[in-house]
Amino acid sequence: PGAATVLASVADVSVGPTLPVVATAVLVVVGFVVPDMEVRAIARERREEFVHALSSFLDVTAVLLAGGAGTETALHAAAALGDSWPQQRLRAALDRCRLTGQTPWEVLADLGDRLEIGELSQLATSLQLAGEQGARVRVTLAARARALRASQLAAVEARAHAVTEQMSVPVALLAVAFMLFVGFPAVWVVVGAL
Template sequence: MNGWLILLAGAMTGVGVALLVGTLVPTHPDLHAAMARLDPRAVEVDAFDPSGRHPRLDRVRRRVLPPLVEALGLRRFAADLHVVAQTAEDLAVRKVAYALAGLAAPVLLAVVLGATGVVLPGVVPALLGVVLAGLLFFVPDADLHRRASTAREDLRRAASVYLELVALERAADAGTNEALDRAANIGTSREFVQIRDALFSAHLAGQPPWQGLADLGAANGVPEFGDLADITRTAGESGAAIYASLRARASSLRTQLLTAATAKANAASEHMVVPVAMLGLTFMVLLAYPAFARILYG
């Protein structure tokens, strides 16, 4: 039984390590992947290049991962994956690696205990492995949701700043297209790089710049860029004055961000009530224990 457990643990550990190494090995993206990054509507990027330094590994990933993605239904995370610059194949690898790690951990523990003389029934590590694998299988989903929420908050902050910059450019008598381009070139953060890429992608496609902003908001799940696109579309198509509208939308967005930050801070403060109360109760018990012990035991 111990020999079987050792072989099973080694096999699962090897598969997990191979999957992790496969995701960490750098590859050379082709022209298709580079152009897809400029398109905010592209939620999937072909990250497997058969001309890389590991063609066999890339070939295996091409054959295994796409069917696995379809079987697990990971396309539903397209917006979250796009906002964190990952693919469904990356998520599939993480989920499988976490599940294999959870499946192998109890087996490895049983092997270690067996080496010390404590023999567990074979069904115990098997059941624990299945339960732990099932739990860890969903950990990448929760982590993806958390990172996507953080990325969207950063994009909303960037949208608020971008609205103000566009309004200032319009106040300086810049045209709509010129105002959008100038405002996007001011920022140097990752979010402003995405805005510039969206504008450049719209320019390459022969579309107006506000269409690129609308596509950026739709692809990342940030409707604030869609609002900006609607406002600038009005100015671009009918020549309407949009300075007041831009400032009002920026002010409204700042208020929403401030309200959300305040609610998050209040929730964090409420979560600290229980630990602080437990700490105070423990301190009172430590102070009162000598007196109670003297009364009870003389």
């Protein structure tokens, strides 16, 4: 805004005091909103990536439990298999569990709260119920993994449907433009003959 004001005065164009103030206010708002929207979009993508990795983590944990491993051993072994950032976060949380003496569901619930991933908090609740009430952990984890996959599939289908709906307007406009392109010469000849 300041440079624009200087250029306007050099070009001998009269600029009132409100233009620089309004331009500055607009640029400040844009400078705040755009990066904020970008960060929120990145966070949303990272959460989706974490939920996808969590589904795989639960599948591996269920397989290890079916093979006779204990709950904590299966959780730690499943977290140790991957190198992605979600696996690293799960591994770090479960390592903290060993060091502090907390239960796995407590550290997973804490991680879910910090990352704002509801599926992880729900997993922690399921693990807590299974651990305290002696329920079959493997069945619980397998059911949670199936539910996560179903949720992910529904989200993908919803996004695909939304994209399909967005494409209907451009296709309709293209069809109208094509009809005008093809039909205009014929209409012009008929109108010219009258």
